Amino acid sequence: MFESHNDPVDVLTAFVDGSMRPIRFRWQGRVVRVRKVTGQWARREGQAVLRYFAVQGSRDDSYELCYDARGPSWVLSRAWTGPA
Amino acid sequence: MILLVDMDAFFASVEQAHHPYLRGKPVIVCGDPSRRGVVTAASYEARPFGVRAGMPLAEARRLCPHAEYVEGNPRKYVEKSLELLEMFLEITPDVEPFSVDEAFLDLKRLPGRGQSLESATDIARELQQRIWDTHGLGASIGVGTNKLIAKMASGVHKPRGITTLDEERFRGVFWPQDVQALWGVGPKMSEHLKALGIATVGALAHAPAPVMEQRFGVVGEHLIQAAWGRDRTAVIPYHEGVDPKSMGHEVTLPEDCRDPEFLEGTLLRLSDQVARRLRADGFKGRTVTVKLRDFRFKTVTRQRALGVAIDDHGGIFEIARALWRENWRGEPVRLLGVSVSALEHGSEAQLEMFAGRERTKALQEALDKVRDKLGEASVVPAGSLAHRRVLGHVPFGAPQKRAPGDRGTGYGQGADPSAPDPTQLKPRLPRDES
Numbered sequence: 001m002f003e004s005h006n007d008p009v010d011v012l013t014a015f016v017d018g019s020m021r022p023i024r025f026r027w028q029g030r031v032v033r034v035r036k037v038t039g040q041w042a043r044r045e046g047q048a049v050l051r052y053f054a055v056q057g058s059r060d061d062s063y064e065l066c067y068d069a070r071g072p073s074w075v076l077s078r079a080w081t082g083p084a
Numbered sequence: 085m086i087l088l089v090d091m092d093a094f095f096a097s098v099e100q101a102h103h104p105y106l107r108g109k110p111v112i113v114c115g116d117p118s119r120r121g122v123v124t125a126a127s128y129e130a131r132p133f134g135v136r137a138g139m140p141l142a143e144a145r146r147l148c149p150h151a152e153y154v155e156g157n158p159r160k161y162v163e164k165s166l167e168l169l170e171m172f173l174e175i176t177p178d179v180e181p182f183s184v185d186e187a188f189l190d191l192k193r194l195p196g197r198g199q200s201l202e203s204a205t206d207i208a209r210e211l212q213q214r215i216w217d218t219h220g221l222g223a224s225i226g227v228g229t230n231k232l233i234a235k236m237a238s239g240v241h242k243p244r245g246i247t248t249l250d251e252e253r254f255r256g257v258f259w260p261q262d263v264q265a266l267w268g269v270g271p272k273m274s275e276h277l278k279a280l281g282i283a284t285v286g287a288l289a290h291a292p293a294p295v296m297e298q299r300f301g302v303v304g305e306h307l308i309q310a311a312w313g314r315d316r317t318a319v320i321p322y323h324e325g326v327d328p329k330s331m332g333h334e335v336t337l338p339e340d341c342r343d344p345e346f347l348e349g350t351l352l353r354l355s356d357q358v359a360r361r362l363r364a365d366g367f368k369g370r371t372v373t374v375k376l377r378d379f380r381f382k383t384v385t386r387q388r389a390l391g392v393a394i395d396d397h398g399g400i401f402e403i404a405r406a407l408w409r410e411n412w413r414g415e416p417v418r419l420l421g422v423s424v425s426a427l428e429h430g431s432e433a434q435l436e437m438f439a440g441r442e443r444t445k446a447l448q449e450a451l452d453k454v455r456d457k458l459g460e461a462s463v464v465p466a467g468s469l470a471h472r473r474v475l476g477h478v479p480f481g482a483p484q485k486r487a488p489g490d491r492g493t494g495y496g497q498g499a500d501p502s503a504p505d506p507t508q509l510k511p512r513l514p515r516d517e518s
Contacts, residue, residue, distance in 0.1 A: 001152070002103075002153075003154060004153050004155070019506075021447065024148045029491045038101065038103065039098070039101065039102035039160070039164075041157075041159060041163040041164070042159070042163065043159040045458075045460075046455065046456060046458040046459035046460075046462065047456065047457050048459070052160070053347055054102035054103060056103075056104060060105055061105075062102075062103040062104065062106075062430045064102075068157040076407075078155075080103060080105055080106075
């Protein structure tokens with residue numbers, strides 16, 4: 001089941017050719033390695049731009065991460081970690 | 085030649101592309117799945133169960149309990165739509181976005197290609213493959229000699245179909261079909277036509293022009309031409325733009341409500357959202373419409389024309405509330421909507437005629453600047469707070485963690501109360517759910 005979390009997370013991030021991508025993150029006591037970034041989008045909140053990444057973990061797990069440059073901080077907004 | 089690219093189950097497909105585990109499964113995009121609401125989009129895997137966009141979520145759950153219910157994210161879909169638009173513009177500069185998931189491409193200016201149906205079909209095939217390879221999204225494409233034919237052809241084979249029609253083949257396909265299959269003929273027009281004995285597109289093509297003109301005015305002749313597959317409407321390129329006809333917002337309430345204070349707070353919030361959009365795009369409007377759906381799904385829309393065009397939430401709310409008070413009989417309300425139409429580009433002169441409004445205008449501009457900088461939730465009309473509290477729209481944009489069962493919209497999706505409702509992602513084509 002897809003669940004909303006909005007948990008603050010630590011994210012190891014790479015900056016390559018002017019673009020940013022999450023490499024791995026720590027969530028609920030474990031480290032998730034990002035196998036693939038499957039989508040990106042952004043949302044404005046006033047002058048701030050929140051950058052979202054849909055990512056696949058190493059197993060059949062899927063997440064949405066949000067980067068807020070104001071912090072800077074990362075939030076894990078949604079996760080799917082297996083059938084309900 | 086014209087192409088109409090129609091993205092298949094767009095919102096659900098974007099979610100499936102972003103989250104591979106959703107691929108091949110029934111996916112239903114909606115508002116917060118823990119609340120009541122309607123289906124915004126259903127993947128093709130969900131459709132055999134009878135799930136359709138606009139259907140109440142409770143009914144969808146009954147029909148397809150094993151589906152994945154995913155909270156929609158309008159910003160995500162708009163961004164994907166813009167990426168697709170960029171791709172279309174690489175083929176031709178003559179692209180008219182028709183909605184968030186549809187666009188017309190006019191191939192007339194392509195050097196040496198796209199001038200015959202065969203060549204245009206080749207381009208459609210390449211484009212369909214490119215959309216799949218780049219974005220993992222399916223598209224159905226209609227190829228036609230005009231916009232009407234391209235649009236109607238796009239719906240013949242879905243998903244991932246390509247249908248090529250000229251006028252003659254158009255008539256072969258559509259003449260036997262119900263008159264409502266014709267683009268532009270809705271349920272009400274269909275009723276009127278059937279009352280005249282015109283039940284199919286073919287019958288409409290052969291309807292007597294004087295009768296049609298007498299009954300429907302200039303639209304009558306237009307309908308007959310459309311039934312023959314004739315359309316001279318030009319593709320209006322993206323960069324030339326088309327002014328919207330109306331702007332509106334609507335909301336399905338968390339539960340049926342008969343509390344006047346809450347309902348008026350909701351109208352105020354909707355008026356504020358509409359006003360903000362009007363000002364952001366430099367429009368004012370002369371007609372305010374309120375939409376009210378009760379617990380029996382009976383929908384009433386009422387509108388009032390104004391002497392001057394307005395763009396302030398106070399003015400819009402005043403009219404919306406008056407219309408609501410005149411038409412609400414105390415029944416539990418399921419859905420409320422506010423829209424403004426008869427739009428014109430904002431004129432400073434009108435406001436200057438009313439010296440007393442200068443202060444209001446200055447205040448409005450200051451508030452807009454605060455919201456531009458800090459976000460939509462940084463300043464809200466106090467009267468809308470009761471409504472926002474129930475929906476978890478926290479003023480001052482405070483990030484909130486959403487616990488299971490919590491009604492808060494949280495930091496990620498939906499924290500911004502003015503974010504477009506997925507059902508309203510076609511601002512240039514307002515859709516009446518009724």
